[in-house]
Amino acid sequence: MATDSMDTKDKILLAAIDRFAERGFRSVTTKEIANAASVSEMTVFRHFGTKKNILDYAIDQSSHDSPMQTFFKEKIVWDLETDLLMFSREYRRHIKKNEKVFRVFMHEIRNFPDLEQKMLYKNPHQLKKLLADYFSRMQEKGKLLQTEPEAPAIAVVFLNMVGVIGVEEMFSDIKDEDFIKDAIRIFARGLTP
Amino acid sequence: MATDSMDTKDKILLAAIDRFAERGFRSVTTKEIANAASVSEMTVFRHFGTKKNILDYAIDQSSHDSPMQTFFKEKIVWDLETDLLMFSREYRRHIKKNEKVFRVFMHEIRNFPDLEQKMLYKNPHQLKKLLADYFSRMQEKGKLLQTEPEAPAIAVVFLNMVGVIGVEEMFSDIKDEDFIKDAIRIFARGLTP
């Protein structure tokens, strides 16, 4: 990370997010960020003004790409297991890309109430709604058990977050990808009439 | 919280944990803890010496009760849905009791590497092992689908953590209890041959 081929702002941004994700916003000093980015502390402030701005900027940047809406319109084949597996793979790929920002975001949302206004915060909620809609449609088609669609929707989104939230060390002895595949398969089976 | 019927040390402890859970260890000042506990700041230091000690003390205290081992020995009836639901209810009750400490713990484990040594850290892992064992036994009895038992074990433990980890606001519109009941039921169904 933070090679000198990038431009300065990105170097700082990357170095900062790496550290925020690792040890929390408050524990990371601007000096440390500067050093990690091979830049003087002044340069950090010239680019971002305040430390908090670094975080805001990173979050806003990550909020831009959310390819999940289009997914539901284009890729769905109306087979439960197939769809859920495809969805999970897509979602996790998206999450992985912004994993660190996501992690910081979730950790700092209590310290900075203004973060609740950010798009990033609404993503999982919105995603849950998309999934719940999908489940409703499946029920109409008779391809899904009759349950409150909210619960499985939350479960699926949530299960995809193992590893991002930072408890993965607790369960360490299985690979992310294997886990999610198995879990989703079981879940799909449980939802099939 | 923090009524004056408690003795001082507990008052401080409670006030501190409440705030740590809400805004993170680093953001909470010792003065604030003292005020919240209706105690002078000096008293805080007289009891705990350092701020960090407050956290350590709380964690150690929470680590003592872990009633889940006995659960598996006594309450199991070898019916998947029944067992999983009972397990979930029991686990969640246990978690709820120590919810705040747990939350702080998970947030601060990156800031304080020494926390990894604490018992509390090993709980979920250990629990996952108990569940995985249970699943293996169920497979032998022919009452469970043939899968790697690790994956469903992680999933079950993890699903029970919704609401503790602090993403519950993201999904807000369903009650914890309802969610877990539905999710576990679906899951159990998916695991039944």
Next chain:
DNA sequence: TTACATTGTTAGTGTTTACTAACACGGAAT
């Protein structure tokens, strides 16, 4: 060359904050 933009350097300010020292007070036990 000149002009401008980007970064570095150095030295600081002001604030926050964990933690200490020293002394005072009241109540309960002896």
Next chain:
DNA sequence: ATTCCGTGTTAGTAAACACTAACAATGTAA
């Protein structure tokens, strides 16, 4: 009545840290 024990109060220290000011150096484009 004296002795402590737990607590309050007040004043303070020392360090960390976000952020600023002023100027120098370097490179790049005109």
